[in-house]
Amino acid sequence: MKKNFYKNKIEGFSKLSKLEKIAWVNNTYFHKDNDSFSVLEQYWNNDIDLQKLHDEFSENTISNFIFPLGLAPNFLIDGEDYTIPMAIEESSVVAAACKAAKFWRKRGGFKTKIIDFKKNGQVHFIFKGDKKKLNKFFNKIKVILKKECDKISHNMTKRGGGILNIELFDKTNDIANYFQLNATFDTVDSMGANFINSCLEQFAKTLKKEALLFEPFTEKEKNIEIIMSILSNYVPDCLVRAEVSCPIADLESELTPKQFSEKFYQAINIAKTQKERAVTHNKGIMNGVDAVSIATGNDFRAIEAGIHAYASRNGNYTSLSDLSIKNGVFNFWIELPLSLGTVGGITAIHPIVKWCLKLLKNPTGKELMKLVAVAGLAQNFGAISSLITSGIQKGHMKMHLINILNTLNSNEDEKNKLIHHFKSNIVSFSSVEKELLKLRNNEL
Numbered sequence: 433m434k435k436n437f438y439k440n441k442i443e444g445f446s447k448l449s450k451l452e453k454i455a456w457v458n459n460t461y462f463h464k465d466n467d468s469f470s471v472l473e474q475y476w477n478n479d480i481d482l483q484k485l486h487d488e489f490s491e492n493t494i495s496n497f498i499f500p501l502g503l504a505p506n507f508l509i510d511g512e513d514y515t516i517p518m519a520i521e522e523s524s525v526v527a528a529a530c531k532a533a534k535f536w537r538k539r540g541g542f543k544t545k546i547i548d549f550k551k552n553g554q555v556h557f558i559f560k561g562d563k564k565k566l567n568k569f570f571n572k573i574k575v576i577l578k579k580e581c582d583k584i585s586h587n588m589t590k591r592g593g594g595i596l597n598i599e600l601f602d603k604t605n606d607i608a609n610y611f612q613l614n615a616t617f618d619t620v621d622s623m624g625a626n627f628i629n630s631c632l633e634q635f636a637k638t639l640k641k642e643a644l645l646f647e648p649f650t651e652k653e654k655n656i657e658i659i660m661s662i663l664s665n666y667v668p669d670c671l672v673r674a675e676v677s678c679p680i681a682d683l684e685s686e687l688t689p690k691q692f693s694e695k696f697y698q699a700i701n702i703a704k705t706q707k708e709r710a711v712t713h714n715k716g717i718m719n720g721v722d723a724v725s726i727a728t729g730n731d732f733r734a735i736e737a738g739i740h741a742y743a744s745r746n747g748n749y750t751s752l753s754d755l756s757i758k759n760g761v762f763n764f765w766i767e768l769p770l771s772l773g774t775v776g777g778i779t780a781i782h783p784i785v786k787w788c789l790k791l792l793k794n795p796t797g798k799e800l801m802k803l804v805a806v807a808g809l810a811q812n813f814g815a816i817s818s819l820i821t822s823g824i825q826k827g828h829m830k831m832h833l834i835n836i837l838n839t840l841n842s843n844e845d846e847k848n849k850l851i852h853h854f855k856s857n858i859v860s861f862s863s864v865e866k867e868l869l870k871l872r873n874n875e876l
């Protein structure tokens with residue numbers, strides 16, 4: 433075990449060329465199998481500059497990881513038409529979005545609202561001493577903290593954003609001698625991670641420097657220990673709402689409108705009270721949120737982390753969407769914390785991301801928040817509608833059929849015949865395999 437571990441160790445991997453990196457990985461893990469090289473090579477871009485651009489997004493890059501980009505047209509959002517780009521590999525997600533878009537288009541479309549637009553970050557530090565003196569010190573340096581960030585925040589302020597507030601939080605009940613500088617920011621159209629982190633690191637420097645000069649502090653108190661300075665991906669004050677509503681009588685499905693709305697209501701109640709269901713319910717929402725976030729070059733890991741933390745903000749993990757049925761009106765909504773950017777990061781350099789943003793009419797950061805929330809709500813509506821009627825497997829397996837056929841290396845003719853066959857038969861891996869075999873043996 434130990435021997436193998438050392439055998440595969442390599443120093444200076446990042447210094448190797450792309451070909452050398454692949455050669456090393458082939459020798460070490462693929463028994464010099466030439467196919468391994470071709471698998472990677474087939475995804476290289478012929479356009480050398482484009483390939484270089486992609487290589488430089490990350491480190492130790494050896495190829496490109498291709499994801500399908502699908503389109504969901506017919507979204508009516510705040511009275512405007514949208515076609516939403518979705519980067520996702522899961523079958524039936526885009527189809528569900530298309531279906532929900534069409535359904536709600538006939539019923540007034542989606543309505544959205546930005547509830548709040550503040551991001552935040554903290555300087556985490558240890559102060560061993562008199563809290564009253566620390567408060568005094570903080571009040572004295574608050575202006576200096578901001579001022580010493582002027583160079584960093586100048587452009588952001590010009591664009592209408594910047595540092596909104598800085599507070600001192602006493603966290604000594606959680607950890608001995610632990611305090612935070614908690615700052616809030618408006619990062620306008622950028623996700624703002626670099627801006628926020630640069631400001632926080634500057635705050636930390638100012639805090640340390642000014643403490644040494646603060647006369648009321650003892651020598652020990654002057655020695656503030658900075659633990660770290662980093663933005664928070666928990667953004668409950670960067671919140672957007674999306675909703676749909678219609679008279680219950682307009683809820684056409686294979687159930688009666690009354691049955692549909694009642695079952696839908698129960699499904700939401702279950703997701704609100706049972707975490708086993710809430711996680712899956714929210715996963716369906718994230719199918720939409722992540723797909724649009726990826727297509728628009730946003731950091732979906734940050735978004736996922738923030739949204740799931742928000743789903744447990746009251747101590748219990750719960751549904752992100754909610755429903756009210758009052759006076760015969762079905763009102764379904766979602767509220768999501770979303771820190772997104774339409775400038776900065778890879779938004780101006782990744783050709784597909786740029787294309788997707790253009791397709792979305794080059795939205796501002798706030799507009800993109802609305803579109804992503806709609807994608808999440810549409811996905812959730814689609815999932816619940818299927819779950820409470822036909823179940824999801826019928827639609828899902830139909831969409832998955834093509835993956836099974838590809839796994840079984842079927843040709844175009846076989847695919848067409850079997851897609852036709854499975855219009856009226858139940859799809860499973862074994863049933864497809866069996867039918868394909870019959871077809872190949874001329875039994876169909």
Ligand code: MEV
Nearest residue numbers: 712713715716815816824
């Ligand atoms: C599958 O990717 C998502 C669903 O499980 C969501 C849900 O159960 O609500 C269908």
